[in-house]
Every structure is written in structure tokens, then in C-alpha cells.
Amino acid sequence: MQFTENIFPQSATVDDNGELKIDGIEIAAIAESYGTPVMIYSSKDIVKATKKFVEVFDRVFYASKAAPIISIEKLIFGQGAGCDVSTKGELEVALRAGCDPKKIIFHGNNKSNEDIKAALESGVLRIVIDSLDECDRVEKVAKELEIIAVEVQARITVGIEAHTHEAIMTGGNDGKFGNPLITGDAKKVCERIISSDILHLKGLHCHIGSQIFETKHLAEAGKILAQFLVELNGANKQDGSEKFEVTELNVGGGFGIKYEENDDPPAPIEMAKAVRSSVDSVLQASGLNKIEVWSEPGRALVGTAGITIYEVGTVKVIEGLQTYVGVDGGMSDNARPATYDAVHAVWVNGRGNNLSSDQTQHVAIAGKHCEQGDILNKDTVVSKEVSVGDLLVMASTGAYSFAMSSNYNMLTRPPVVLVDSSASEPIREIVRRETIDEVLSRQV
Numbered sequence: 001m002q003f004t005e006n007i008f009p010q011s012a013t014v015d016d017n018g019e020l021k022i023d024g025i026e027i028a029a030i031a032e033s034y035g036t037p038v039m040i041y042s043s044k045d046i047v048k049a050t051k052k053f054v055e056v057f058d059r060v061f062y063a064s065k066a067a068p069i070i071s072i073e074k075l076i077f078g079q080g081a082g083c084d085v086s087t088k089g090e091l092e093v094a095l096r097a098g099c100d101p102k103k104i105i106f107h108g109n110n111k112s113n114e115d116i117k118a119a120l121e122s123g124v125l126r127i128v129i130d131s132l133d134e135c136d137r138v139e140k141v142a143k144e145l146e147i148i149a150v151e152v153q154a155r156i157t158v159g160i161e162a163h164t165h166e167a168i169m170t171g172g173n174d175g176k177f178g179n180p181l182i183t184g185d186a187k188k189v190c191e192r193i194i195s196s197d198i199l200h201l202k203g204l205h206c207h208i209g210s211q212i213f214e215t216k217h218l219a220e221a222g223k224i225l226a227q228f229l230v231e232l233n234g235a236n237k238q239d240g241s242e243k244f245e246v247t248e249l250n251v252g253g254g255f256g257i258k259y260e261e262n263d264d265p266p267a268p269i270e271m272a273k274a275v276r277s278s279v280d281s282v283l284q285a286s287g288l289n290k291i292e293v294w295s296e297p298g299r300a301l302v303g304t305a306g307i308t309i310y311e312v313g314t315v316k317v318i319e320g321l322q323t324y325v326g327v328d329g330g331m332s333d334n335a336r337p338a339t340y341d342a343v344h345a346v347w348v349n350g351r352g353n354n355l356s357s358d359q360t361q362h363v364a365i366a367g368k369h370c371e372q373g374d375i376l377n378k379d380t381v382v383s384k385e386v387s388v389g390d391l392l393v394m395a396s397t398g399a400y401s402f403a404m405s406s407n408y409n410m411l412t413r414p415p416v417v418l419v420d421s422s423a424s425e426p427i428r429e430i431v432r433r434e435t436i437d438e439v440l441s442r443q444v
């Protein structure tokens with residue numbers, strides 16, 4: 001059993017005793033100060049990942065649903081990226097993190113009037129239109145606010161089914177998002193926007209799913225979207241009226257990351273480059289070199305940068321059947337294993353590195369919720385010495401764990417700590433631990 005890089009933050013190191021440090025800071029010291037469970041993010045990892053994406057695309061919008069945390073968004077926006085939000089709440093986080101509204105894209109398959117009003121009042125850059133009904137709704141709210149022009153992108157379903165968990169696959173024609181090309185709905189929604197006095201079609205968008213490993217699927221989706229853009233602009237010119245020009249092609253997010261040793265995805269940035277070049281080849285062949293290519297990475301910016309530290313509270317051996325290592329959190333702070341069968345790698349702090357197979361055992365990591373399905377990892381290899389009081393690290397929890405957390409069984413949500421050895425405050429609490437009074441404050 002060996003410490004696996006690319007699963008943990010790049011700034012992580014492990015010594016011979018198996019003591020983990022993030023950016024030179026001992027995780028044991030953080031657990032001591034903030035208690036467990038605690039989430040830790042490496043600032044340097046987030047900055048590095050964002051910079052790479054900003055180099056590849058004309059514009060990058062952080063998909064903030066991955067980790068809607070003000071201090072993390074500040075880091076990302078500091079590298080020049082904007083923000084993708086899908087609700088009024090996510091919009092509020094981005095604005096509080098200081099994002100210029102002219103760098104915010106508003107998504108959602110069923111935006112409420114309130115969502116639309118918040119988007120228009122704050123002056124976001126684009127609303128991504130998801131349905132015909134939404135065209136009516138945006139026009140209506142804009143009229144009420146006496147806004148005469150709203151620049152939008154149309155979400156197109158390109159019919160590429162990426163191989164990922166069914167729940168996070170969005171590019172298929174029967175999904176709830178977007179307007180399929182194959183049924184003619186994509187064309188219909190574009191025509192509806194073009195004929196509007198208020199809506200102005202500036203771009204096309206697609207997002208085929210999340211945690212995608214197959215570069216070819218992302219590249220193919222980008223290509224199909226680019227072909228549709230070329231077709232749309234061409235029809236406009238032929239008609240002679242040149243009522244619009246679609247100049248933005250938004251390829252969404254979905255760039256997968258390594259979660260376990262057996263995962264072998266291309267680096268997210270390599271996938272990004274492949275998508276960009278696939279899109280560029282279509283655009284250049286059509287003489288449309290001025291089209292801007294945008295993307296919306298979420299997981300690729302924050303996923304590997306974050307880890308969760310738990311304390312082991314029980315080691316239960318059911319002879320010949322299973323050993324459960326019980327920790328002090330679970331599906332309320334990380335719903336991904338229970339929801340998507342997601343696998344997060346595990347590290348037991350201070351129980352050695354490079355262990356031989358006779359020094360290790362197969363165990364399941366059990367959460368503390370009153371539910372058998374609350375298993376954080378069904379089968380992982382840890383030291384035979386694992387004991388009550390050990391710190392257990394779950395890797396790559398930076399994306400969608402904080403975002404999907406809950407108070408199931410009335411657990412209070414863990415704090416989040418940002419580490420950066422070169423900052424004036426190397427260990428900074430950016431979200432404090434929730435209290436039971438806060439949880440109960442809504443009950444009247």
C-alpha cells in the first residue's frame with residue numbers, strides 16, 4: 001500500500017511514518033485545532049488548475065456548484081476566470097466573492113422568475129436558455145424590469161452520451177437539460193430567440209456530463225456544437241438580413257479527475273486542449289476564426305485540491321465477513337459514494353507508507369449515519385494497525401462534497417480550512433463548523 005499521487009493535492013507529501021502534510025502543513029495539526037471532520041483545500045492547487053484552463057480557452061467560467069465557497073471563488077476569480085451559477089443562491093455567492101456580473105453566466109433547467117429577476121438585476125453576462133418556456137419567462141421578467149435587451153446562449157443537446165454515472169450524464173437526447181438537435185428542438189429554440197425583440201442570441205452551449213474520461217466524447221460534442229453554429233450563422237447570411245451573429249461557443253465542463261488508483265484519465269487540461277482543437281478545426285474550415293471558445297470547469301479546478309479528515313471511532317471486525325472502520329462523518333458531508341457509487345481513495349494518517357500486503361487489510365469505511373448505505377468506501381486497503389483515534393483522510397473531496405452536504409441525523413456540517421504556506425495566514429478557516437442552534441434556527 002502506497003501513497004498515490006494525482007489523487008491528493010499536488011502540494012501533499014507523506015513521510016515514512018505516513019504522516020500527511022498539505023503544502024508543508026501537517027493535517028494532524030489542523031485536526032487538532034479545528035476538530036474532525038474537517039475539510040482542507042490547498043490554495044496552490046486551485047490556482048494552478050485555474051491558470052491552466054485560462055490559458056486554453058478564450059473565457060473560463062468556474063462551475064461554482066462544485067464548491068460554492070466565497071474564499072475559493074476569490075482565488076479562482078483572481079486568475080481571471082468568471083463564474084457559472086445555476087441559482088439565485090449561487091449568484092449571491094459569486095457576487096459576494098467579488099465576481100464582476102459581466103463575468104457571470106446563469107444556468108438552470110427550470111429558472112424561477114426570482115432567479116431570472118436576480119440575474120437581470122445584477123446584470124449578468126449571459127443567461128443560458130434551456131427551454132422554449134424559458135424564453136417567455138425571461139421576456140416577461142425583462143419587460144417588468146424595463147430591460148430592453150438580454151444577451152443569451154442556447155443550451156443544445158448534442159446527443160453524445162459520455163460514459164459516466166447515469167445521474168451525472170446530461171448529453172443524451174432524453175435528458176432534462178437543453179434542446180436536442182436531433183428532434184429539431186435546438187433549431188426551434190434558436191429561431192424563437194432570434195425572432196424575439198428582447199432576447200439576443202450570442203452563443204451556443206452544451207454540457208454532456210460530469211467526470212468524463214473519454215476525450216473523444218468531449219471533443220465530438222464540441223465539434224457537433226461548432227457544426228451547428230456554422231449552420232446557423234450560414235443560414236442567417238443566406239437569408240440576407242443578417243439579423244444576428246452567433247460568436248460564442250461554450251463547451252461546458254465535465255473534465256474528469258482521478259479518484260482512485262485504477263483510474264487513468266487524461267489530465268483534465270489535456271482533455272481541454274483536445275476539445276479546443278476539435279472545435280477550432282470546424283470553425284477554421286468555415287472561415288469563422290473569430291468565434292470565442294468558452295468552458296465551465298468545476299471539478300477540474302477544485303476536486304483534487306480538497307480532502308476530508310475524519311477520526312476513527314470504532315473498528316468493528318465481523319469475523320470472516322467484513323471489517324468496518326467507523327468514522328465521525330459520512331453521507332451528510334460527502335453524499336457522492338452513496339449517490340453515485342463514487343470511490344474516494346483513503347489514507348490513514350501516521351500508519352506508515354509503502355506497506356507490504358501482510359501489513360494491510362481490506363476494510364469498508366463506515367459513516368456514522370443510521371443507514372446501512374452510509375458507507376464512504378466499500379473496499380479499501382489500510383494498515384492492519386488502524387485504530388480508534390486515528391485520522392482517516394478521504395481524497396479528492398473538493399468537488400461536490402461541501403456543495404451536496406446535509407444535516408441528515410441532525411449532524412452539523414464540518415468547517416473548511418484553506419492552506420497556503422506562502423500566505424500571511426497559512427491556515428485559514430474559510431467556513432466555520434455549523435452549530436446545532438444554526439441548524440434548528442429554521443424550526444418555528
Ligand code: LLP
Pocket residue numbers: 063065066084107168207209210211252253254255296297298299300336340399400
Ligand atoms: N456546466 C454545467 C452546465 C453543469 O451542469 C456542470 C455540472 C458543469 C459545467 C461542471 O461540470 P464539471 O466540470 O464539474 O464536471 N454532483 C455530481 C456532479 C454534477 C455535475 C452537475 N453539473 C458529482 O458529485 O459527481
